[in-house]
Amino acid sequence: MATTADAAAEPPYLRIAADLRRRIASGELAPGDRVPSTRRLAEQWGVALATATKALTTLRLEGYVEARPRAGTVVAARRTTPEGPRRQPPAAAPEHDLTRERIVRAAIDIADAEGLAALSMRGVAARLGVAAMSPYRHVGGKEDLVLLMADTAYGELGYPDTPPDGRRARLELGARTLWRLHRRHPWLAQLAPLTRPLLLPNLLVHGEWLLGALEGHGLTPSAAMDVQVLLFTYVQGVAVTLEREDQARAATGQTDDEWMDAQTAALHALTATGRYPAFTRLVTSLGEVGYDLDLDALFELGLRSLLDGLAIT
Known part of the structure; x- marks a missing residue:
């Protein structure tokens, strides 16, 4: 049985994830319900945005939640067995697999779901499951990252070779x-x-x-x-x-x-x-x-x- 000291020693992001996991398991948060945003979690628990992001990332990897553009992070539809979730969390991405493109895409996903104010380099690292400083090997900082995000986003749609008449x-x-x-x-x-x-x-x-x-x-x-x-x-x-x-x-x-x-x-x-x-x-x-x-x-x-x-x- 965990003691108060054990709980206090547990990383904050795990405590946040455990609380949300309990609320989902009890039905307090049903599939499709929006879970608290990273900003709200950070305020409620008195932690940094990156810590809140890491908690939601943990639940996302476990299959409890999913990010939806403009809806934020919502409870995922998941089937369970007596032993627990069918979907197991994948291992963190190896550092050598980290690329600028993956960093930019992860950052876009965060901004789409939570807004630009929730974006941080540490949050991106937490989402990718890599060390906090790893993204800096590919991107100079948040300002550079936002420009890369914008250029990528604007490039998602183009125009026909033959313009319409008029x-x-x-x-x-x-x-x-x-x-x-x-x-x-x-x-x-x-x-x-x-x-x-x-x-x-x-x-x-x-x-x-x-x-x-x-x-x-x-x-x-x-x-x-x-x-x-x-x-x-x-x-x-x-x-x-x-x-x-x-x-x-x-x-x-x-x-x-x-x-x-x-x-x-x-x-x-x-x-x-x-x-x-x-x-x-x-x-x-x-x-x-x-x-x-x-x-x-x-x-x-x-x-x-x-x-x-x-x-x-």
């Missing part, structure tokens, strides 16, 4: 391709301000596509650059909401619907003041159905309005 169709394809990438990797919208663009080969592929659509239509070089920047900024501006949604869910533990339900009293108090008649009429007309914000539909509305406003056909 510059509007080409611009729409470029904007929608960028939107799909930001949908897949919400952290991309958090990387750099507009005035300090990332000079990445795979990002320039998208800029080249947009600028190519604007050639030969009488625009000055500055105007063509303005339109290209405007389109990219529009995509990025809508996409900023994606990671903020994830951060809000992680911080509050509430889904968007649960959060909105909790705001009912405040909403009624505002409409009852009589100071916001247009808003009150709109809310009343929506009735119990309410308003569901569909970011994809909003993106299409904005893109159409933007191109119409620029008189691009």
Whole structure:
């Protein structure tokens, strides 16, 4: 039987993993349920983000949890035998198998599931099951790693060799391709301000596509650059909401619907003041159905309005 001293001597990440394992085994956390994020675990247990990441990595290797983009880390669907989990944790990757590509992919997985704020070099090492300093043999540091992640992510989607007819169709394809990438990797919208663009080969592929659509239509070089920047900024501006949604869910533990339900009293108090008649009429007309914000539909509305406003056909 373990003593209090034994428990205290146990590494923190094992204590965290054991607690989550118990909650999963008891049914408190069911398959598909989101488990606490690395940031929340770090706050609850008073440990570093890398320690929390190592705990979740341990459970992932054992088959208890899995990372899902935009959903975070959730309880995996697993079958068990009387002896325990069928899936056994694989051995840590040998150091000589560690490559820059594996490091970048692991970092992207962390950022997709937990957000860019949860990313650290130690966390990446923990996810890969290697020594904390091992990634530094392939990547200079977190700043370099984020640039490699971004270049890799922007390179996941490209364009056809034969462009569609018409510059509007080409611009729409470029904007929608960028939107799909930001949908897949919400952290991309958090990387750099507009005035300090990332000079990445795979990002320039998208800029080249947009600028190519604007050639030969009488625009000055500055105007063509303005339109290209405007389109990219529009995509990025809508996409900023994606990671903020994830951060809000992680911080509050509430889904968007649960959060909105909790705001009912405040909403009624505002409409009852009589100071916001247009808003009150709109809310009343929506009735119990309410308003569901569909970011994809909003993106299409904005893109159409933007191109119409620029008189691009």
